Amino acid sequence: MTARGVRWAVTAAVLAVVAAGCGAVPSAAPEIGGRSAVVPAPAGVVELTAPPSTAPGADASCDATASFRPDGPLPEPGRMPAGTTMARIRDKGRLVVGVDQNTYLMGFRNPFSGELEGFDVDMAREVARAIFGDPTRVQFKVLTSEERMPALEQGQVDVVVRTMTMNCERWQRVSFSTVYYQAGQRVLVPSSSDVTGIDALAGRKVCATKGSSSLANVANAPGKPIPVAVPNWTDCLVLLQQGQVDAISTDNTILAGFAAQDPYTKVVGAVFTAEPYGMAFPKQDQDFVRFANALLERLRADGTWAALHRRWLGDPPPPPVATYRD
Amino acid sequence: MLVEDLRNRGAVRRVTGLARSTPGRLTALALGLIAATLLVGALTVASVRDRSDAVVAVADRGEPLAHAAQEVYRAMADADATAASAFLSGGVESPGLRQRYEADVARAAAALSTASEVTRSPELVGPLATLSGQLPVYTGLVETARTHNRQGNPVGAAYLREASNLMRSALLPAAHDLYRVQTANVVRDLADAGSPPWPEGLLGAGLLAALVLAQRYLTRRTNRVFNVGLLAATAAVVVSLLWVLVASLVVVAHTSSGEDDAVLADVVAQARIAALKARGDEMLTLVARGNGGIYESAYKEASAELRGLVGSAPPLARAGVELDRWRDAHTAVREADDRGDFTQAVERALGAGAAAAAFDAVDANLTDALAQARSGLADRIARARGALTGAVPVVVLLALVAAVASTAGLWQRLKEYR
Numbered sequence: 246m247t248a249r250g251v252r253w254a255v256t257a258a259v260l261a262v263v264a265a266g267c268g269a270v271p272s273a274a275p276e277i278g279g280r281s282a283v284v285p286a287p288a289g290v291v292e293l294t295a296p297p298s299t300a301p302g303a304d305a306s307c308d309a310t311a312s313f314r315p316d317g318p319l320p321e322p323g324r325m326p327a328g329t330t331m332a333r334i335r336d337k338g339r340l341v342v343g344v345d346q347n348t349y350l351m352g353f354r355n356p357f358s359g360e361l362e363g364f365d366v367d368m369a370r371e372v373a374r375a376i377f378g379d380p381t382r383v384q385f386k387v388l389t390s391e392e393r394m395p396a397l398e399q400g401q402v403d404v405v406v407r408t409m410t411m412n413c414e415r416w417q418r419v420s421f422s423t424v425y426y427q428a429g430q431r432v433l434v435p436s437s438s439d440v441t442g443i444d445a446l447a448g449r450k451v452c453a454t455k456g457s458s459s460l461a462n463v464a465n466a467p468g469k470p471i472p473v474a475v476p477n478w479t480d481c482l483v484l485l486q487q488g489q490v491d492a493i494s495t496d497n498t499i500l501a502g503f504a505a506q507d508p509y510t511k512v513v514g515a516v517f518t519a520e521p522y523g524m525a526f527p528k529q530d531q532d533f534v535r536f537a538n539a540l541l542e543r544l545r546a547d548g549t550w551a552a553l554h555r556r557w558l559g560d561p562p563p564p565p566v567a568t569y570r571d
Numbered sequence: 572m573l574v575e576d577l578r579n580r581g582a583v584r585r586v587t588g589l590a591r592s593t594p595g596r597l598t599a600l601a602l603g604l605i606a607a608t609l610l611v612g613a614l615t616v617a618s619v620r621d622r623s624d625a626v627v628a629v630a631d632r633g634e635p636l637a638h639a640a641q642e643v644y645r646a647m648a649d650a651d652a653t654a655a656s657a658f659l660s661g662g663v664e665s666p667g668l669r670q671r672y673e674a675d676v677a678r679a680a681a682a683l684s685t686a687s688e689v690t691r692s693p694e695l696v697g698p699l700a701t702l703s704g705q706l707p708v709y710t711g712l713v714e715t716a717r718t719h720n721r722q723g724n725p726v727g728a729a730y731l732r733e734a735s736n737l738m739r740s741a742l743l744p745a746a747h748d749l750y751r752v753q754t755a756n757v758v759r760d761l762a763d764a765g766s767p768p769w770p771e772g773l774l775g776a777g778l779l780a781a782l783v784l785a786q787r788y789l790t791r792r793t794n795r796v797f798n799v800g801l802l803a804a805t806a807a808v809v810v811s812l813l814w815v816l817v818a819s820l821v822v823v824a825h826t827s828s829g830e831d832d833a834v835l836a837d838v839v840a841q842a843r844i845a846a847l848k849a850r851g852d853e854m855l856t857l858v859a860r861g862n863g864g865i866y867e868s869a870y871k872e873a874s875a876e877l878r879g880l881v882g883s884a885p886p887l888a889r890a891g892v893e894l895d896r897w898r899d900a901h902t903a904v905r906e907a908d909d910r911g912d913f914t915q916a917v918e919r920a921l922g923a924g925a926a927a928a929a930f931d932a933v934d935a936n937l938t939d940a941l942a943q944a945r946s947g948l949a950d951r952i953a954r955a956r957g958a959l960t961g962a963v964p965v966v967v968l969l970a971l972v973a974a975v976a977s978t979a980g981l982w983q984r985l986k987e988y989r
Contacts, residue, residue, distance in 0.1 A: 384911025
């Protein structure tokens with residue numbers, strides 16, 4: 246080998262060694278993920294971008310609280326006039342009632358006993374007592390806010406007693422009894438919040454259930470809050486406790502139930518809507534509505550209404566006054 | 572320049588001349604045989620290695636992982652169904668249900684860590700991250716639900732629904748993905764291990780043909796019928812080829828019946844999961860209290876799937892009998908609930924001798940069947956692994972023997988030309 250050959254060989258060898266030292270092969274191990282937590286949510290939670298259907302408050306085409314006048318005194322329990330809806334229910338052997346199991350104090354499942362309890366549930370039992378003479382002849386069917394109207398229209402239930410606001414839009418499709426409870430919408434926030442009412446919630450998330458008048462009221466509030474819709478009222482409390490919404494807005498009765506379950510919340514602001522609750526019946530069952538109104542007259546007069554109010558909702562105000570459309 | 576040219580030309584002539592002479596040809600033949608023997612030996616070793624790697628992959632990774640994935644799925648689905656039962660039973664849940672839930676969570680976490688430890692599939696990074704990330708969130712929600720239940724707050728039920736939603740929308744689908752991928756890996760590795768031994772056979776046959784041709788060449792050139800060295804080499808190659816073929820065919824036989832066991836295990840595992848789903852839906856129908864139409868139709872779907880799976884596998888005949896019992900119990904539960912007697916419906920769903928017992932019997936049957944299918948598969952794989960033990964050293968040794976023997980045989984002839 247010549248001297249030149251040797252030089253070339255040495256140069257090549259040095260270059261090879263340098264190249265070997267320079268090579269960089271990055272690690273193929275994956276990055277550790279999980280930089281942002283995935284927050285769990287109740288099933289069926291929706292953030293609304295547009296108001297739900299029509300605004301019930303705006304529809305003043307009727308007197309929503311006026312119901313059908315009772316035709317005479319209540320019949321004896323168990324002796325319903327032949328051919329009436331009540332006689333059909335008596336023959337069936339049980340009253341099918343649409344209620345809630347998620348609204349503390351109104352209609353809820355007692356976790357200790359597993360039984361359904363509350364003001365609405367007791368009202369339903371009074372109807373059963375009037376038909377059968379036995380308040381336990383009830384089959385409860387739990388309904389979400391959204392399912393109340395379809396359940397009545399399809400005849401799945403005989404009556405709905407479930408914090409249901411009477412309004413003209415609903416009167417088109419179902420019949421209501423006279424008012425058995427006068428509620429009004431307010432706002433519930435965490436006790437550390439500086440929110441003072443519905444108008445202070447501009448651009449913030451406010452929870453209500455799908456198909457409720459509360460949701461429509463939130464969507465139509467002048468402050469333009471962001472409505473978040475869930476299937477059940479307790480889902481709202483979960484979202485509030487997990488910091489996923491800033492407030493819950495609905496009837497003061499329901500909010501009182503939340504405040505009773507969570508001492509770190511407060512109800513703020515004035516009552517900004519009137520929410521008269523009525524028992525809802527299939528539209529054609531006018532005889533049953535008149536029967537229920539006769540029953541309500543009696544419950545108001547004999548102190549039963551006041552006793553039920555005291556049991557669930559505290560010291561009773563005077564019972565709501567019945568108005569009729571004949 | 573010129574001198575160098577001449578020198579080169581002389582070298583070329585010497586080489587070609589050597590190649591044309593008989594001793595040159597014998598040398599070339601010897602070199603060719605050595606190369607062919609060693610090459611065939613090496614290729615055969617590689618092929619046996621591949622097969623053995625596939626068997627080891629099934630035994631040590633694929634099958635245990637598929638089982639771990641199935642356990643993750645089962646434990647999580649069971650935890651969800653148990654949490655719903657505990658809620659339904661009213662009051663503070665019974666110690667039995669609580670223990671079952673805790674055992675499920677512990678089992679799911681342990682199986683998940685096994686599955687994460689050995690897995691190498693990049694497509695599983697997502698599901699594994701979901702599972703290990705969301706399982707603590709799930710248990711947190713269940714504990715919050717319990718706390719509220721103990722205080723009599725109805726919001727506890729909402730936390731339980733949120734937990735169940737997380738389980739059904741995120742955790743169970745991820746567990747299902749994990750299970751599907753791992754099961755597919757098992758089937759693929761079994762198919763790899765059970766491929767017919769064509770390459771080994773063709774290589775061995777080619778080498779044998781070369782040895783026979785070499786023998787015939789020698790016979791013509793030297794007038795001697797047999798060459799001891801080449802005979803010995805041929806014998807070594809024949810033994811090696813037979814060894815490899817027999818071992819491979821044993822593996823093929825075991826893996827093909829192993830595939831049947833794997834398919835059965837898959838059917839049973841799916842049936843188990845369908846049973847759990849149906850049980851969870853049965854419970855949630857009652858929890859929803861007259862509003863459980865979607866759960867009842869989900870129950871019907873899951874139980875139809877379960878019935879189909881159980882009917883498709885003869886070893887599950889006994890589970891089929893228990894399944895009939897469960898169906899009758901479920902009908903009784905629905906009858907009571909639809910009649911409006913909720914208390915009796917819950918009693919029929921949870922009480923002794925009712926739907927709970929029928930479900931437990933179905934689950935126990937499926938658990939036994941799964942254990943049997945798994946041990947059948949494990950046995951097949953162990954036998955397949957055993958058949959390949961020693962094949963590699965034997966092939967290497969016999970290839971060396973054949974190379975040495977054929978060289979020695981030709982060397983004897985070459986010596987005669989000195």
